[in-house]
């Protein structure tokens with residue numbers, strides 16, 4: 001336990017150093033290529049040992065998962081940014097105090113978000129164009145990172161503004177021209193997620209991170225992703241061995257995927273969907289349930305709700 005606290009303290013140092021205005025606050029110089037690349041991180045500094053010999057390293061390929069009753073994510077993020085920095089490894093936005101993530105009984109404070117190109121995690125072997133990491137810390141030093149995969153598609157207003165504001169060269173943290181920013185815009189509608197125990201994906205690779213990777217990606221304009229890629233052509237650590245760790249998958253994903261075949265509009269009624277989930281066996285959700293949400297146009301198209309495309313005798317999805 002004591003060992004874990006020491007690791008937590010080291011991890012906090014690492015997290016705050018990337019928030020510090022001076023790049024000199026970092027340890028040995030590291031990067032993503034050649035002599036300072038990921039394969040050498042463990043040799044660059046004694047503090048980086050976990051990068052080389054750790055058994056719970058991140059990122060991993062999300063392949064074999066276990067469905068589990070996981071708590072709903074409760075995100076209460078601020079609507080403003082404190083500072084933005086190009087720290088030479090990524091673009092990072094630091095937040096004022098007050099933003100939080102509640103995961104079960106633990107409450108974490110949002111510290112910062114930064115970006116990787118391409119994504120660090122993969123799903124069934126597939127990497128995405130980018131990944132955002134929202135870094136949170138609990139009072140006891142525990143760290144939780146919410147990962148959001150980003151794919152090319154519809155423009156994302158929040159990401160576009162970040163790209164517009166990002167400094168082209170490394171330097172100290174600075175206030176962006178406009179500090180108001182609704183971070184929720186960087187989240188998908190569906191907050192189902194994968195959860196596993198892992199590490200920081202940069203030196204010192206401390207194994208103190210509770211990973212929460214959202215299973216649904218968000219979309220961003222290809223031009224914005226390309227603009228980030230011009231500054232950071234590669235800032236993703238290679239996949240690490242899972243070493244037989246459990247990767248838990250929240251139930252919501254399967255439910256969601258089946259619903260979206262019928263009607264995206266229904267999904268926006270997430271509160272009602274949640275209520276159904278709690279009160280009704282999945283197989284009984286038919287057209288009659290739809291009558292209660294007349295405003296949700298398209299429910300009558302939903303295969304499960306209408307019961308005309310799926311076998312009604314089919315067992316519950318859960």
Ligand SMILES: [Zn+2]
Nearest residue numbers: 114116133201
């Ligand atoms: Zn990261």
